[in-house]
Amino acid sequence: MKRVVVTGLGTITSLGYNVEEVWSNTRNSYCSIEPITLFDTEDSSVKVAAEVKNYNSKDFFTSFNSKKYNRFTQFALIASAEAYKDAGITDNSVNSNRVAVVYGSGIGGDTIGKEYETCMTKGSKYVSPLLLPGNLVNMAAANIAMEYKANGTCMSLVAACATGTDCIGTAFRHIQFGMADIVIAGATEACINPLVVAGFASLKAVSRTEDKTRASIPFDKERSGFVMGEGAATLILEEYEHALKRNAKIYAEIAGFGTTCDAYKIVSPNPDMTQAKRAMEDAVKDAGITVGDISYINAHGTSTGLNDKYESIMIEDMYYKNGNTVPVSSTKSMMGHALGAAGAIEAVLSIKALEDSFIPETVGYKTYDEDCRLDFVTGHGRTKELHYVQSNSFGFGGHNSVLVFRNSKLL
Amino acid sequence: MEIFEKIKKIINENFTIEGKLTEETNITEGLGLDSFDFVTLVTTLEEEFNIEIAEEEMYQIKTLEDAVQIIQKKL
Numbered sequence: 001m002k003r004v005v006v007t008g009l010g011t012i013t014s015l016g017y018n019v020e021e022v023w024s025n026t027r028n029s030y031c032s033i034e035p036i037t038l039f040d041t042e043d044s045s046v047k048v049a050a051e052v053k054n055y056n057s058k059d060f061f062t063s064f065n066s067k068k069y070n071r072f073t074q075f076a077l078i079a080s081a082e083a084y085k086d087a088g089i090t091d092n093s094v095n096s097n098r099v100a101v102v103y104g105s106g107i108g109g110d111t112i113g114k115e116y117e118t119c120m121t122k123g124s125k126y127v128s129p130l131l132l133p134g135n136l137v138n139m140a141a142a143n144i145a146m147e148y149k150a151n152g153t154c155m156s157l158v159a160a161c162a163t164g165t166d167c168i169g170t171a172f173r174h175i176q177f178g179m180a181d182i183v184i185a186g187a188t189e190a191c192i193n194p195l196v197v198a199g200f201a202s203l204k205a206v207s208r209t210e211d212k213t214r215a216s217i218p219f220d221k222e223r224s225g226f227v228m229g230e231g232a233a234t235l236i237l238e239e240y241e242h243a244l245k246r247n248a249k250i251y252a253e254i255a256g257f258g259t260t261c262d263a264y265k266i267v268s269p270n271p272d273m274t275q276a277k278r279a280m281e282d283a284v285k286d287a288g289i290t291v292g293d294i295s296y297i298n299a300h301g302t303s304t305g306l307n308d309k310y311e312s313i314m315i316e317d318m319y320y321k322n323g324n325t326v327p328v329s330s331t332k333s334m335m336g337h338a339l340g341a342a343g344a345i346e347a348v349l350s351i352k353a354l355e356d357s358f359i360p361e362t363v364g365y366k367t368y369d370e371d372c373r374l375d376f377v378t379g380h381g382r383t384k385e386l387h388y389v390q391s392n393s394f395g396f397g398g399h400n401s402v403l404v405f406r407n408s409k410l411l
Numbered sequence: 412m413e414i415f416e417k418i419k420k421i422i423n424e425n426f427t428i429e430g431k432l433t434e435e436t437n438i439t440e441g442l443g444l445d446s447f448d449f450v451t452l453v454t455t456l457e458e459e460f461n462i463e464i465a466e467e468e469m470y471q472i473k474t475l476e477d478a479v480q481i482i483q484k485k486l
Contacts, residue, residue, distance in 0.1 A: 064425035067458070068451050125466045129450035 001176040005408070007248040008087025008236030010079040010186075011348050014050035014229055014335050018082050022345075023352045027381055029361045031334050033212045033227050038192050045201045047210045049192050050229035050336030067130060069143065070109040071190035075232035075341075076140035077147060080184055083234035084148060086249075089182065093246045100152035100180035101145045102171040103234075104163040106340025106395075107191045109135025140188050140232075152180045160395030161300070162259075163187045164233065164343025165403055169257035171237045172403075181242045188232035189341040197228060203267060205304060213364055216337070218301035218330035219308045219376050221369035226302040229336030233344035235351075240411075252351045255289070255388065255406040258282030262398030269306055269394060273314045279400035280318060283390065287404040292324045294404070295386040296359050298350045300394045301330025302337050307394060312372040320374070327384070329377040333363040343393040347403060350389040354407045357385050414460075414479045414486075421459060422452075434476035460486065 009019050014032035016022040025032070035041070036049045057066040057074055069077065080103075115131045133139060138156035145154045153174060159166045164187035171185035200206045207225035209215040216227040243250055258279040264270035284291055297319075299311055312328075319326050331349050338345055353359055358381055365378040387410060393401045412420070419432050426442060436442070439449055453469050456462075456478065462485040464472075472478050 062425045063421065063459075064451055064455050067454050126463065128454060129447070130454060133447055 002178060003240035004172050004175045004237050004254045005240050005243050006235050006251040006254065006351055007238045007243050008083040009251060009348050009351065010082030010086060011231065011233040011345060012052060012075050012078045013231030013338065013345055014052055019348060019352070023349070026331060026334060026349060026360045027358060029334065029363045029381060031213065031363050033215055033336055035212070036192065039194050044194065044197055045208050046197050046206050048212050048215050048227060050227055051192055052230055068134070070111060070134040070139065072105050072108060072110065072188045073140045073143050075190055075230070076103060076186070076188035076234070077143060079186060079188070079232040079234040080144050080147070083236050084184065087236040088248060089236070094182055096149050096151045098152050098181040099148065099150040100171070100174055100183045101141045101150050101154045102157065102167045102174065102183055102185045103141035103144055104157040104167045104187045104340060105137050105140055106158065106160050106163050106189055107196065108137035109139070110191045110193050110196070111135060113193065113195045144184055148184065150184060158340070159399040159401065160397050161337070161339055161342055162393040162395035162399035162401040163340035164345065164347065165391065165393035165401035166259060166343070166399070168235060168237070168254070168344060168347050168403060169259060169401060172254045172257050175237055175239050181239045183237045184234060185237050186232060186234035187341045187344040189339045190230045191339070192228050192230055200228065205267065207303065216303045216333055217364045217366070218299065218303045218333050218362055219312060219369060219372040220365050221367040223303045223305065223308060226304055226332070227336035229338035230341070231338050231345060232341050233348045235344070235347055250408045250411065252354050252408050253406040253411055254403065256283040256285070256287030256404035257402070258286060259401040262400065264398050267396050269310050270398070271310065273310055275398070276310070276394060276400040277314050277318055279402045280314070280390070280392065283402035283404045287388065287406065289388060289404070291319050291322055294319065294324065294326050294388050294390050295384065296353060296389045297326055297328045298346050298353070298389065298391040299328050299330045300392045301332055301362070303332060309371045311392065311394070312374050315374055325375055327359050327377045327382065328374045329360055329362040331360050333365070343391065343401065346391045346393070350391045350405050354386050354389050354405055358383055414482050415475065417459065418456065418475060418478055421455060432475065434474065434479070436475045437473060438475065438478070456482065462486065
């Protein structure tokens with residue numbers, strides 16, 4: 001099986017418009033949660049979110065393309081442009097049949113509601129022809145493939161909050177099995193709109209706290225739900241020899257991937273945690289290491305009652321009780337939960353952590369919860385030499401997906 | 412700005428055009444647009460001129476002059 005490395009990174013989130021900005025703000029423990037501006041929240045029980053700040057599509061796209069591309073596709077293209085340029089890929093360094101795209105989203109387009117209203121009030125002949133080409137979930141992947149003339153696999157995975165991690169893991173397998181030399185992998189989400197926010201509010205999954213400093217507080221006893229975020233992240237995954245041959249910069253190696261399903265309930269994790277633990281075990285085993293080798297875990301840590309409790313207990317059982325009091329932090333404390341994009345964004349942050357020997361803080365943590373007994377890296381970020389970083393993602397539907405990244409110094 | 416000039420400006424901002432744009436330019440063949448691009452262009456024009464073009468009207472637009480006429484009618 002081939003080895004797979006990361007040769008390009010790109011992102012756009014509430015913390016910034018590119019990797020440098022986002023990582024710098026992450027290092028500085030900056031919380032980007034603010035009152036919602038994308039719609040009038042008078043009628044909403046949810047008042048805060050982690051929006052991409054002051055985003056204007058015409059800063060990045062022509063007026064024509066601003067209409068063609070739904071917001072989630074725009075974010076995907078922006079992140080992918082940064083990553084592709086970062087990887088320094090030129091036409092003559094790649095075979096386009098062996099450049100693939102694995103790019104997903106949890107929800108996809110967000111103009112369906114508006115078009116439905118138009119259909120019902122004005123009539124069906126006023127429904128925009130852009131409804132479907134704008135909103136279909138695979139439009140991010142398809143537009144990325146068009147942009148980079150990627151003629152290999154073009155796939156769009158969907159697994160709610162585990163989407164990003166699944167896309168990277170699947171891209172990893174593609175290269176391992178020789179199906180591609182390069183994969184533009186990642187995920188995107190942009191659904192901070194009245195309908196989706198109301199949906200999550202009705203599920204009692206989002207925090208209704210108006211205090212932006214106490215809204216996304218993973219592992220804190222006073223946590224009351226997640227805060228919606230948005231954005232996209234792209235990783236350029238490449239077959240190791242292929243990367244060496246073209247002298248590409250190598251950020252890290254994708255060492256392992258584990259993915260299971262609770263097959264239990266849609267929104268609640270299985271309290272016996274068997275399948276979630278198995279996803280972590282599988283990822284570690286796939287990397288050819290043991291739990292003792294993991295230097296840092298970027299947790300799923302959504303700031304919900306159940307996820308944070310079970311995730312803490314699992315990590316304590318598998319790592320702490322086996323002698324590894326691994327530091328665990330949740331970067332959702334700074335950028336909310338970008339749903340389908342979260343796993344991809346957190347992969348970028350995990351790789352930056354490895355590169356910089358720096359563990360981001362779980363920002364805003366104040367009150368101890370007796371169920372969450374781990375080292376959550378509170379108060380400030382931490383400098384530490386990291387060998388292996390693990391990233392967890394657990395999605396609605398019972399999806400458990402875990403990635404392990406190896407420091408490029410160990411290649 | 413005159414309607415035709417504004418339409419030309421929008422097209423030039425969004426596409427690379429070879430040759431000159433005239434009133435007789437056929438939108439799909441002349442600009443090399445497929446049906447999806449065509450409807451996106453019409454939607455862009457709707458937004459720029461703050462008008463609404465129903466589906467059956469849209470398919471009557473063949474040349475740039477047709478576009479000018481329809482926009483003029485609605486302004």
